[in-house]
Amino acid sequence: MAERRVRLRDVAERAGVSVGSASQAFGRPELVSDAVRERVLAAAEELGYPGPDPAARRLRTGRAGAVGLIFSERLAYQFTDPAAPPFLRGVSREIEKSPTGLLLIPDSRRRDEGARLVRESVVDGFIVYSVPQNDPRMEAALGRHLPIVTVDQPRGAETPFVGIDDRAAARSAAEHVRELGHDRVAVLSFVTTLEPGTALELDLTSERLAGYEDGLGAAWKSELVRMCRPNAPGPAREATLELLREPSPPTAILAMSDILAFGALEAAEELGVAVPAGLSVVGFDDSPGAAHASPPLTTVSQPHEEKGRLAAGALIEAIERGSRGEPSRTFLPTELVVRES
Amino acid sequence: MAERRVRLRDVAERAGVSVGSASQAFGRPELVSDAVRERVLAAAEELGYPGPDPAARRLRTGRAGAVGLIFSERLAYQFTDPAAPPFLRGVSREIEKSPTGLLLIPDSRRRDEGARLVRESVVDGFIVYSVPQNDPRMEAALGRHLPIVTVDQPRGAETPFVGIDDRAAARSAAEHVRELGHDRVAVLSFVTTLEPGTALELDLTSERLAGYEDGLGAAWKSELVRMCRPNAPGPAREATLELLREPSPPTAILAMSDILAFGALEAAEELGVAVPAGLSVVGFDDSPGAAHASPPLTTVSQPHEEKGRLAAGALIEAIERGSRGEPSRTFLPTELVVRES
DNA sequence: TCCTATCGGTGAACCGATTCATTCATCACA
DNA sequence: TGTGATGAATGAATCGGTTCACCGATAGGA
Numbered sequence: 001m002a003e004r005r006v007r008l009r010d011v012a013e014r015a016g017v018s019v020g021s022a023s024q025a026f027g028r029p030e031l032v033s034d035a036v037r038e039r040v041l042a043a044a045e046e047l048g049y050p051g052p053d054p055a056a057r058r059l060r061t062g063r064a065g066a067v068g069l070i071f072s073e074r075l076a077y078q079f080t081d082p083a084a085p086p087f088l089r090g091v092s093r094e095i096e097k098s099p100t101g102l103l104l105i106p107d108s109r110r111r112d113e114g115a116r117l118v119r120e121s122v123v124d125g126f127i128v129y130s131v132p133q134n135d136p137r138m139e140a141a142l143g144r145h146l147p148i149v150t151v152d153q154p155r156g157a158e159t160p161f162v163g164i165d166d167r168a169a170a171r172s173a174a175e176h177v178r179e180l181g182h183d184r185v186a187v188l189s190f191v192t193t194l195e196p197g198t199a200l201e202l203d204l205t206s207e208r209l210a211g212y213e214d215g216l217g218a219a220w221k222s223e224l225v226r227m228c229r230p231n232a233p234g235p236a237r238e239a240t241l242e243l244l245r246e247p248s249p250p251t252a253i254l255a256m257s258d259i260l261a262f263g264a265l266e267a268a269e270e271l272g273v274a275v276p277a278g279l280s281v282v283g284f285d286d287s288p289g290a291a292h293a294s295p296p297l298t299t300v301s302q303p304h305e306e307k308g309r310l311a312a313g314a315l316i317e318a319i320e321r322g323s324r325g326e327p328s329r330t331f332l333p334t335e336l337v338v339r340e341s
Numbered sequence: 342m343a344e345r346r347v348r349l350r351d352v353a354e355r356a357g358v359s360v361g362s363a364s365q366a367f368g369r370p371e372l373v374s375d376a377v378r379e380r381v382l383a384a385a386e387e388l389g390y391p392g393p394d395p396a397a398r399r400l401r402t403g404r405a406g407a408v409g410l411i412f413s414e415r416l417a418y419q420f421t422d423p424a425a426p427p428f429l430r431g432v433s434r435e436i437e438k439s440p441t442g443l444l445l446i447p448d449s450r451r452r453d454e455g456a457r458l459v460r461e462s463v464v465d466g467f468i469v470y471s472v473p474q475n476d477p478r479m480e481a482a483l484g485r486h487l488p489i490v491t492v493d494q495p496r497g498a499e500t501p502f503v504g505i506d507d508r509a510a511a512r513s514a515a516e517h518v519r520e521l522g523h524d525r526v527a528v529l530s531f532v533t534t535l536e537p538g539t540a541l542e543l544d545l546t547s548e549r550l551a552g553y554e555d556g557l558g559a560a561w562k563s564e565l566v567r568m569c570r571p572n573a574p575g576p577a578r579e580a581t582l583e584l585l586r587e588p589s590p591p592t593a594i595l596a597m598s599d600i601l602a603f604g605a606l607e608a609a610e611e612l613g614v615a616v617p618a619g620l621s622v623v624g625f626d627d628s629p630g631a632a633h634a635s636p637p638l639t640t641v642s643q644p645h646e647e648k649g650r651l652a653a654g655a656l657i658e659a660i661e662r663g664s665r666g667e668p669s670r671t672f673l674p675t676e677l678v679v680r681e682s
Numbered sequence: 683t684c685c686t687a688t689c690g691g692t693g694a695a696c697c698g699a700t701t702c703a704t705t706c707a708t709c710a711c712a
Numbered sequence: 713t714g715t716g717a718t719g720a721a722t723g724a725a726t727c728g729g730t731t732c733a734c735c736g737a738t739a740g741g742a
Contacts, residue, residue, distance in 0.1 A: 007698060018722050023700055033720060050486045054463045055405065056698035058396040059727050065461055066444065092447050099458045103407060104443040106433050117440045120406055122395045122463045145391045348728060359692045364730055374690060397728035400697050 006049045015043035026052055058122060066101035067315055068123040070114075070141060072131050083285050083304050087151075090308020091127065098316060100124075105137065115140040124319045127151060127311050128159075133203070147318035149311045153204050160318065161329040162311045166204055167211035169300045169334040170254075173282045174215025176298070176336055177252040180280060186224040186243050186250035187212055188236050188260040205256070208284075212254055224250055228260050236263025237270075244271050244279070251279060258283035258290045258299055265293060265341070281341045296339035303332050347390045356384035367393055399463060407442035408656055409464040411455075411482060413472050424626050424645050428492075431649020432468065439657060441465075446478065456481040465660045468492060468652050469500075474544070488659035490652045494545050501659065502670040503652045507545055508552035510641045510675040511595070514623045515556025517639070517677055518593040521621060527565040527584050527591035528553055529577050529601040546597070549625075553595050565591055569601050577604025578611075585612050585620070592620060599624035599631045599640055606634060606682070622682045637680035644673050 012022035017036055024031045025040035032040075043049075058064055069091065071084070095102060103121055108114040118126070118140035125147035131138060133154045141148055148159040155161065177185055192205040213220045226239035236255065240263060243250055255261035261283030265275060273279050275295055283290060286301035310330060353363035358377055365372045366381035373381075384390075399405055410432065412425070436443060444462055449455040459467070459481035466488035472479060474495045482489055489500040496502065518526055533546040554561045567580035577596065581604060584591055596602035602624030606616060614620050616636055624631060627642035651671060 005698095009698080019699080020701080020723065021721055024721090027700075031720080036721080048486065050484060051460050052700090053400075053698050054461050055396060055399040056727090057461070057700075058463060059394075059400050059698080059729085060700045062727075064396065064463070065458075066463070068442075092445070096447070096449050096454070099449070099454045099461070101409075101458055101462050102445040102447075104433070104445060106437070106443075108437050108440070113437070113440045117406075117442055119392050120395050120398070120440075121442050122399060122405070122407075143391060145389065346728095350728080360729080361693065361731080362691055365691090368730075372690080377691080393730090394728050397697090398730075400699085400728080401730045403697075 006047045008049075008052060011040060011044045011047055011049050014047060015039040023052070055122070064122045064124045065099070066103050066121075066123045067095060067312070067319075068103045068105050068118065068121050068126045068141075069129060070105045070118065070126055070131060070135075070137050071129040072107055072135075083287055083302070086288075086304035087129065087308040090305035090310075091312045092308075093305075094309045094312035095316065100316070107131075107135075107137075111136050119144065125149070125315045127315055128154075128157075129311075130204075147315055149315040149318070151307055151311045155203065158327060160314050160327045162307055162314065163204075163331060164302055164307075164334050165331045166207040167214065169284070169302075170208040170211025171215035172211075172334070172336045173254055173284070173300050174212045176215075176338065177254065177280055177282060178216055178219060180252070182250075182252035182280060183219040184221070184224065184248065184250045185216055185219050185252045185254060186226065186240075188239060188253060188255040188264060189225055189227050190231060190256050191227045191229045208256055228263070231257055231259055233259060233263035233266060236260035237267045238263075240264040240267035241271065244268070244273060249279075253279065253281045255281065256284050258285045258287045258297060260284075261297055261299065261341075262289070262293060265297075276341050282336075283341075286337055290337075291339065293341075295341050298339045298341045299337055301335045301337045303334075306332060347388045349390070349393060352381060352385045352388055352390050355388060356380040364393070396463070405463045405465045406440070407444050407462075407464045408436060408653070408660075409444045409446050409459065409462055409467045409482075410470060411446045411459065411467055411472060411476075411478050412470040413448055413476075424628055424643070427645035428470065428649040431646035431651075432653045433649075434646075435650045435653035436657065441657070448472075448476070448478075452477050460485065466490070466656045468656055469495075469498075470652075471545075488656055490656040490659070492648055492652045496544070499668060501655050501668045503648055503655065504672060505643055505648075505675050506672045507548040508555070510625070510643075511549040511552025512556035513675070513677045514595055514625070514641050515553045517556075517679065518595065518621055518623060519557055519560060521593070523591075523593035523621060524560040525562070525565065525589065525591045526553075526557055526560050526593045526595060527567065527581075529567055529569050529580060529594060529596040529605060531572060531597050532568045532570045549597055569604070572598055572600055574600060574604035574607060577601035578608045579604075581605040581608035582612065585609070585614060590620075594620065594622045596622065597625050599626045599628045599638060601625075602638055602640065602682075603630070603634065606638075616682050623677075624682075627678055631678075632680065634682075636682045639680045639682045640678055642676045642678045644675075647673060 008022050009019050012019045015022065017040060021032055021036055022040050025037045029037055092102060103123055105114060105117050115136040118137045126141045128138060128141060128148060128150045130152040138154060150157055150159050150161050152163045189209060190205045192203055228235040228239055244267065253264050255264055261281050264281050268275050268279050275281055283297045283299035286299045290297040290299050349363050350360050353360045356363065358381060362373055362377055363381050366378045370378055433443060444464055446455060446458050456477040459478045467482045469479060469482060469489060469491045471493040479495060491498055491500050491502050493504045530550060531546045533544055569576040569580055585608065594605050596605055602622050605622050609616050609620050616622055624638045624640035627640045631638040631640050
């Protein structure tokens with residue numbers, strides 16, 4: 001059993017045919033006679049041949065049969081980001097059509113490990129899902145000269161992009177609270193990963209901030225913006241508690257994620273502030289829990305699954321046609337879902 | 342840009358060294374002089390060399406640098422299974438140490454596609470996570486003659502195994518409700534995937550059923566067992582509604598997952614049955630939501646993350662030492678977490 | 683001056699398949 | 713019976729690296 005590995009050559013020998021024929025027997029049955037194919041298959045069986053070695057096949061054919069998914073750490077911590085599962089689902093649905101594998105490339109604790117993984121994986125392309133600007137894996141991926149599709153972040157890389165119009169989406173949320181008559185509106189923001197000097201339009205956080213500002217107009221108060229890190233209810237709760245305890249507390253909160261909005265709701269409840277009577281809250285993502293929160297959360301809905309599907313589709317297409325052509329940028333529509341908060 | 346792919350040979354040529362040296366420059370810098378290494382790296386830079394082709398390296402070295410994760414459909418579909426994320430986290434934590442990639446192999450709609458993926462992926466081994474007995478991917482994985490570690494299901498395969506003692510765990514849950522004095526106890530069960538003729542001990546569902554029966558003793562009533570399919574709140578809710586509407590309704594429910602227990606809670610609420618006053622509910626998994634349910638769910642706690650970690654660890658070890666030795670079977674301890682339901 | 687380590691570099695074998703131009707045999711048809 | 717067509721099998725080239733036995737040159741020791 002612990003013998004030497006069985007190779008196609010061994011099988012061919014045993015079946016009394018050439019390696020070439022043996023190869024055909026597996027990969028292109030219609031090219032060999034039934035007799036040969038059967039002999040080969042029988043020999044394989046007898047020898048316990050595990051089938052053509054994928055690594056070798058890959059080398060020869062040049063196709064890896066897998067795509068890499070580079071995502072931010074938060075996915076490993078799954079629960080912090082409820083947008084991930086639908087996104088992943090979209091991706092799997094799409095790649096399921098080929099058969100293509102999905103290689104997860106999580107953010108490693110040691111930053112360069114992740115990059116190394118990117119450099120060494122046998123894949124045909126990468127989907128980059130919402131990773132910070134300066135992630136070393138992004139650079140490594142670009143270095144491979146393989147097709148890449150970026151989702152959400154980082155923007156501005158010279159790759160096809162799938163995402164939403166964050167600015168417009170944020171604006172719609174802001175306009176909504178404005179129409180409700182609020183004029184002290186706080187913002188729970190992500191921390192921007194922007195490096196100094198980069199164009200503002202290239203950063204998701206900045207985009208959304210700009211959108212909020214657009215929509216709020218005169219009601220925009222930069223002193224009511226709070227950065228929350230990480231994207232979890234805890235920090236949002238803290239920030240909201242602090243905001244609500246100020247002399248003139250905000251009457252509405254715009255949160256950059258539902259997760260942050262949940263934290264805000266918690267805080268409001270703790271302080272006995274009624275929602276939406278005393279405080280309006282608008283989230284972002286329309287994650288699965290949003291509709292069942294109490295009260296059901298008003299939020300900006302994103303087509304997560306669709307994003308996954310489109311990204312995977314674009315990548316596979318790029319792989320198949322050899323990645324020439326203008327990098328496409330797709331912006332999916334968002335929708336403000338008005339519920340009871 | 343759309344030139345021909347740059348090979349190591351091209352780089353070597355340009356740097357004026359042999360391919361061998363060029364290879365060393367990348368993979369084993371200490372073996373070449375600084376001068377050569379720099380020349381090679383410079384040449385690579387100029388030519389836009391993407392680094393040694395992983396597929397080729399893999400072929401030569403025999404290591405894929407990735408492990409495959411075969412999991413049941415439910416994980417891809419919606420991550421409805423709340424046990425999955427912590428498990429995944431455990432796995433990533435562990436494999437992160439190498440650097441090893443994680444190749445997801447979901448259940449495809451067309452059954453054989455999944456198997457094909459298993460057969461063709463460039464991996465060093467597989468983790469099989471709770472898949473049904475007869476999944477074609479399992480057989481394909483065995484056929485690859487690579488190290489495999491099975492988690493939860495299927496049992497009985499001749500591979501190392503990591504799981505819990507389902508029977509004992511179920512028994513402890515049953516004993517608990519028995520001690521509370523219940524004697525009409527219903528069970529919300531999975532559908533067994535057991536093929537006729539298989540030994541009962543090999544099936545998770547059967548094991549748990551047996552455990553419940555052990556623990557309930559005389560209170561065991563097989564007519565109060567309901568199969569719920571799929572593992573989702575919906576079916577559990579239906580089943581519970583039905584049970585509660587019977588002439589002599591159960592006073593306690595043992596559910597094989599928290600997900601099912603949630604469905605039972607929903608049903609109880611709908612009918613105005615107080616929990617735990619009018620109905621006790623015990624779940625299984627201690628998934629993240631359990632503690633925050635209303636009321637907080639009494640459940641059997643499983644060390645999901647630990648399972649992931651152990652499985653990955655065992656697999657990597659098996660890969661490294663060439664998979665000889667007796668297949669180990671590890672059973673992790675479970676714990677009954679008594680909360681308020 | 684001669685001998686022997688030491689170091690860096692070379693080149694060919696090899697990893698395990700796929701592919702395709704070529705050869706060989708068979709068969710149908712004129 | 714000769715000719716072309718058809719189909720099956722072969723074998724060598726190739727994919728792009730890694731590895732290792734070997735070799736030449738330089739330096740140190742006797």
